[in-house]
Ligand SMILES: NC(=O)C1=CN([C@@H]2O[C@H](COP(=O)(O)OP(=O)(O)OC[C@H]3O[C@@H](n4cnc5c(N)ncnc54)[C@H](O)[C@@H]3O)[C@@H](O)[C@H]2O)[C@H](O)CC1
C-alpha cells in the first residue's frame with residue numbers, strides 16, 4: 446500500500462472527484478459515513494461525543510460526522526473553532542446541513558474555551574493534512590486543553606498539529622495526543638514512526654474508494670506492506686523441483702556460550718524453505734548443531750573465542766552472518782575476508798554489523814544488494830546520531846544509496862530501505878517479538894529466501910513480513926509476554942499457509 450504525501454493526497458482527492466464524477470461534498474459525506482460506521486460499531490448509543498471542528502475540510506468532516514451521529518440518536522456537542530475568517534466551501538455546506546438539526550457552538554478565543562465534561566469522547570476535526578504552519582493562538586491553547594483532559598480522543602484523518610513531512614516539523618510543536626486516529630485511504634508517514642505513537646494512538650485506515658488508477662500510477666517514496674502486497678510475490682513450488690532448486694545457505698556465527706543464536710537462525714532458515722543449509726561455527730558448536738538441527742550440515746573453525754581467516758573456504762552458498770559472532774579483532778579480520786570473498790548478496794546481522802560500524806571503510810567491500818538487519822542501536826552505530834524520526838529515515842536512504850545495500854531497520858513497523866531509497870514499512874508483528882533470539886530467526890528467514898533466489902529487496906520484505914506474521918500467530922497461543930524465538934520458528938509454516946490460503 447502506497448503512503449502518499451499531503452500534496453499527493455490533494456491530487457488523489459481531485460482526481461477521484463473528476464474520475465468518479467462525484468462532488469467534493471459527497472466525497473466528504475462518504476468519508477464521514479466511514480467514520481460513523483467505526484463509531485457505531487464501537488460505542489453504545491448512550492455515549493456522548495464532543496466534536497471540535499476547524500474551518501477547512503477536516504472541520505467539514507467533523508460537521509458531517511456530527512450530523513450523522515445525531516441522526517442515529519447519539520448525544521453530540523459540536524464546537525466550531527473560529528481561528529480565522531476563512532472557511533472551505535464544503536465546510537460551509539456542512540454548516541448549513543447541521544444547523545437544520547442542532548445548535549452550533551463557536552469558540553472564538555482562547556479565553557472562551559468551555560470546560561470539557563469527563564463523560565464525553567472527544568472528536569478532533571480541527572486540522573487535517575492541510576496544516577501549513579505550527580499551531581499558535583486559539584488552536585494551540587485549545588489543543589493544550591484537550592491534551593490535559595483525561596477523555597478518550599479520536600482524531601479524524603490526522604491529530605491536529607501533526608506534520609506529515611520533515612519540512613516544518615519540530616519536536617517543540619504542540620500537537621494533539623489522540624487515542625485513536627481514523628485516517629482516510631492510506632496511512633500517513635508519521636504513523637510508522639516510534640516517536641509519534643503517543644500522538645496517533647491506535648490508527649485505522651478507512652477506505653473511501655479513491656481513484657485506483659491514480660494510486661496505481663503515482664510513485665511514492667514510502668510503502669506499507671500489507672497481506673495483499675505479499676500475495677503478489679511468487680512462493681509457489683513447482684512439481685518437479687528438488688532441494689537444489691531452493692538453494693544452499695550458510696549461516697556463519699556463534700561463539701562459546703552463543704551457539705544458540707546459530708541454532709535458531711539455522712532452524713529458521715530451514716523452516717523458511719531453503720533446500721540445504723550449512724552452519725559455520727566454532728568447533729564447540731558442532732555437537733550442539735548436529736544434535737539440535739539434524740537437517741543441517743556443519744562446517745567450522747577451530748577456536749571458540751574467535752574466527753581464523755585461514756580456515757575459511759569460499760563457496761557459492763548464500764551467506765547469512767553475524768548472530769553470536771563476537772567482535773574479537775581476529776573475527777573482524779575474518780568478516781572482512783568473507784565479504785571480500787563473496788560476490789553475491791549476503792545477510793549481515795548483529796556483531797557483523799557492529800564490526801562494520803567499527804570499520805566503516807570495509808562497507809565499500811560489501812557485495813552489492815547485501816541486506817543488513819540492524820536494531821535501532823546497531824543502526825545508530827552505523828550511521829551516527831539523528832534528531833528525530835524524519836532525520837532517521839533520511840540517514841537510512843543516504844546509507845543504502847551510498848553503499849548500494851538494503852537495510853532492514855528492526856522495530857515496530859520495521860523499515861526496509863532499498864539501494865534507491867525506497868522505504869517499505871512492515872505491517873505484521875507485535876511487542877512480544879522483542880525477545881532474545883528473535884533477530885537470529887529473522888536472519889535465518891531472509892538468508893533462506895535469498896538462497897531460494899528471491900530478489901534481495903523481495904527477500905527482505907517477504908522475510909520481515911513472515912517473521913512478524915509468525916509472531917502474530919504464535920502470540921495467539923502464548924500471549925505476547927511468553928513468546929520466545931522458538932515459538933516464531935514453529936509458526937513460520939503456518940504463516941506461509943495463511944499467505945497462500947487467501948491468495
Ligand atoms: N482525500 C482525502 O483523504 C479526503 C480528505 N478530506 C479531509 O480534508 C482534510 C484536508 O482538508 P483541507 O481543507 O485541505 O485542510 P485542513 O482542514 O487540514 O486545514 C484547513 C486550513 O487551515 C489553514 N491552516 C493550516 N495550518 C494552520 C494552523 N496551524 N492554524 C490555523 N490554520 C491553519 C490552512 O489554510 C488550511 O487550508 C483531510 O485531512 C481530511 O480530513 C475530505 O473530507 C475527504 C477526502
Ligand SMILES: [K+]
Nearest residue numbers: 569572603605
Ligand atoms: K484532525
